[in-house]
Amino acid sequence: MKKSRVIQLLGLILIGVALGFGYTHRSQTNAGESITAVGSTALQPLVEAAGEQYSANHTGIFINVQGGGSGTGLSQIQSGAVAIGNSDIFAEEQAGIQASKLKDHRVAVVGIAPIVNAKAGVTNLTQQQLIKIFTGKITNWREVGGKNVPIVLINRAQGSGTRKTFESYALNGHKSAESQEQDSSGLARSIVSSTPGAISYVAFSYLDKSVTTVTMNGVRPTEANVRNNRWKIWSYEHLYTSKNPNQLTKNFINYVLSTAVQKKLVTQLGYISVHAMQVERSATGKITTVK
């Protein structure tokens, strides 16, 4: 009885010593290093894919990517809880964020297009019509040359980056009327495709045959038109970091901005490369031409 106790105790001490030794002498080259990126669900697929490729090239480094929304991303990076905050909008546009304390890295551009249910019978809208539709002044598709179907507005959730961009650049800053709200692009598209007379807006990567993509003022929502700003409804995808990010974070952001990622991954996933843009837009909406 006594003897077995002693053996047990010795065994425990041995295990403890071994663990301690292992911990202090663990290989510290790249082992289990990781950074966390949190925020925008629109940007999540790109960061995830880039993170996976980066991990494959750099053994032992992990990029954790989580959703949660642009607001979450910005508030988490502001509080220093994560290394990267993903956002669809400029930090300056978000209430409660001190943009001067963050560093902005624009990694991609996303175009946003209005989508309409096929039964509405509309393929082109002027910006004025779009504004009137979303502010509730036009309530039937008949009034803009479509069929006699009532208009059903489907908005994204309040505070969503896509909605902010749409209200700023499609509605010229007009606030949309109170209407149905959905919190994801996929759901918005499926509702538009199944609800007669529904109109909403999604990123280019969500456009498909199930919904009618309308042109605005005769301009088609294409990548080429976004590049030269003929199609005005687009926004940057931002990776926000603190003013002095650590080396790993810097390396990863450089990797995302590298031609390898921008040329292949970014376009594959339906984003537009920032390198391809012929114009630049500031947080206040000022457009400058890039040489």
Next chain:
Amino acid sequence: MDKIRASLLKKSVASKIERRGKIISLSCLALIILVVFLIFYFVASRGLATFFQNHINLWSFLSGIQWNPGTLGTNGQPAVGALPMIVGSFLITICSALLATPFAIGTAVFMTEISPRRGARILRPVTELLVGIPSVVYGFIGLQVVVPFVRNTFGGSGYGILSGTFVLFVMILPTVTSMSADALNAVPRYYREASLALGATRWQTIYKVVLRAAIPGMLTAVVFGMARAFGEALAVQMVIGNATLLPHNLVSPASTLTSILTMGIGNTVMGSLQNNALWSLAMILLLMSLFFNLVIRYIGRKGKLNNER
């Protein structure tokens, strides 16, 4: 002699184990209580900040009908009127409870009184299976089946209180049914025997004796179902349309406290008014579930008194 004395004065192994067990279970309990208090404290501290830090009038919060915390409403104050959500939550809860109760009681009566053997073997497992289905599945079915059905039958876009009611009806039915069945089962056998001995038919026995005796238990079941309906977020969010408008009718898009909470929380920043306003909604939810709990306890206590008399 000394040996016996020593062994008597020393604590036995069994009593040590007992004390250890007591400490473990007590600390588990303390931990749970601590967690509950922390949750209450956290929700209250964030939720009350809307009123104390951002100086929103409590009454305008509860009775306002504009919800867009980032902007100013027509009265110059931030638009944080929660009435549309409160009305939506209550309407959907009450409607689904009203719809589910008759079905649940009917099923429960069949399960316990009319065909107890089949009830125990088939019906109960089936209803309990319904409890286990994740709410996103209910929401998806609601989106693909219920919404078009409502649109084609009742008009409107299909998104609204009515679709939410149908989805919640299926979701709370199993809870209410199985709890009602438990309540009916708990009615003493001699009630039924006495009633039959007096010459009552089976229907008379069920209607005049068993159901009456089981009223407190069945009320508890309904309130439980209402608590679940009130707190359900995902499935409702998918079919209700999430428009922060006062519902004009049952097929116009509306919203509930939970749906606005889940949609908004990712887009706001901790400590801002937008975020605090959402916590205030969470506080209302918490207070309501507390209220439901108290109602259940009250009914339970009253039911006991009635039976003892």
